[in-house]
Amino acid sequence: MIRTGFARRLLALVRKEARQILRDRSNLAVGLLLPVVLILLFGYGLSFDVENAPIAVVLEDSSPPARDLLAGMQDSRYFAPQWVTSMPEAEQQMRLGKVNAIVRVPQDFSRQLAAGEGRVQLFLNGVDSNTASVVEGYVNGVIGTWAQHQADRDGNKAASGSVQIEQRMWFNEASTSTWYLVPGLIALVMTLIGAFLTSLLIAREWERGTLESLFVTPVRPLELVLAKLAPYLVVGAIDLMFCLLAAKFLFQVPMRGSLWLIMLASMLYLTVSLLLGLYISGKTRNQFEASQMALLVSFMPAMMLSGFVFDLRNVPVIIQVISQLLPATHFMGLIKTLFMAGDNWQMALRDCSILCLYIVVLTAAVNRTLKKTLD
Incomplete structure (x- = not known):
């Protein structure tokens, strides 16, 4: 009887959990589709070999x-x-x-x-x-x-x-990988503190119900976006200063480009990352899903598909096209060039303009997710 009761209860719990995971399509997609996407993308698309x-x-x-x-x-x-x-x-x-x-x-x-x-x-x-x-x-x-x-x-x-x-x-007289890696790590840090932290903001307010109370006030969606953005821009600027000081004095990485240009490009990319996190947060309205999505669509692509690890000229054309759609790709190449090769105004103007375009598009997208509706 004990074994029969144990088996009956265990079977009931298993059925309950199975129904739960089938209803939660986001987790099911992550569990089943993500491994397939990663193995195909990284297996076919990434290589340490250099051709052409x-x-x-x-x-x-x-x-x-x-x-x-x-x-x-x-x-x-x-x-x-x-x-x-x-x-x-x-x-x-x-x-x-x-x-x-x-x-x-x-x-x-x-x-x-x-x-x-x-x-x-x-x-x-x-x-x-x-x-x-x-x-x-x-x-x-x-x-x-x-x-x-x-x-x-x-x-x-x-x-x-x-x-x-x-x-x-x-541009790398010491022939050390540290000079090559540290500027790229700054891009990854900006991605992490930007997209990952802000991805929880709006979702947390949806879960707590505090966002609904703001809908009855005269506050406009754009004002709410800017208000949530401002504190994290300050936090990101402080983190950026720590990164630059560490690169200069701890790792002895040369900073051949203009410091102001490096900071301008970094702050533009930080703004893009923050807005991306806010968009994910407003779209999912769930903290757990938002953190998962932020990791998948921001940090992992920034690490694997931006040129941080692999030379993008050696990957298939479809991967090159995908990488050019990522804001991290444009910032990664720019920050490495500014650190090691000096000011390249043609490249800086092009990449900073692309980052500004991302800011405009993401601001409009986040603004739409904060419409005063409960649908």
């Missing part, structure tokens, strides 16, 4: 040996060489982030090669230290293969060391 890396090639020596040396890059799937006419043009492309590296073959390369040792210069874009290391290995591999072919053809194994690569890392 844009490289500026400055060929100052047009002799057959120099052209033969670079032929391996043109035929390789790992490179997308861009032939430029001068070193200043290549440097400009590097500063704008259009190329990952510069390969320069000097004018006297063939003469040096005939004398026993030719020199090739390799300049790497250290803003993304991981990609720079991979590109460095690819370039060394191409030149090493060419040298081996030359040695086999000439029957002189010693000739395999006849080309020396003079390498320099731009």
Whole structure:
């Protein structure tokens, strides 16, 4: 009888919980659909491999040996060489982030090669230290293969060391991942304190019923949005100062761009994150669901699809399109460039304008969620 009663009660509770989870479609969707989406998205879309890396090639020596040396890059799937006419043009492309590296073959390369040792210069874009290391290995591999072919053809194994690569890392002289990671971490911190914290505000008031009492007052939805936004902007500004001080004095990350431009871009992105959290909060009207949604649509995409971990030029086109729809992508690239490469006003104007557009769109969206209706 005891076992029968236990089994009956247990079965009744299991049925009750099963009905409960079937009624709660949001939790069911998270439990069943999220793993499928994550494994497909990250499995197909993300990779540490580098393919079609844009490289500026400055060929100052047009002799057959120099052209033969670079032929391996043109035929390789790992490179997308861009032939430029001068070193200043290549440097400009590097500063704008259009190329990952510069390969320069000097004018006297063939003469040096005939004398026993030719020199090739390799300049790497250290803003993304991981990609720079991979590109460095690819370039060394191409030149090493060419040298081996030359040695086999000439029957002189010693000739395999006849080309020396003079390498320099731009924007990250220390070649440390800390310089690359810390600016990206600032973007993640702004995302977390923005979207996650404010995602609970309106949902909490809906659950407590305090928002309904505001509907009978003359307060307008836009005024309510600005009132909820203001305190968290102050909190975010304080957090931003802590992050900048830590980056400068604790991690010794260079701050080559304008401090005011860095702060302006960061505050614009913080505002976007706060508004996104408010929109999620007003749309779900449930604190638990709001916190889940904030994590899924803000923090995780900012970490995985914004260029913080992976070079977005190496992912499938559909993932690149999705990443460009994320405000974190535009801020991530901008903050890294401002820290390590200096002021890039063309990039700053473009990305800050995109962030301002997000602010306008999200403000209108949050305003609609706070209409004076209980529907």
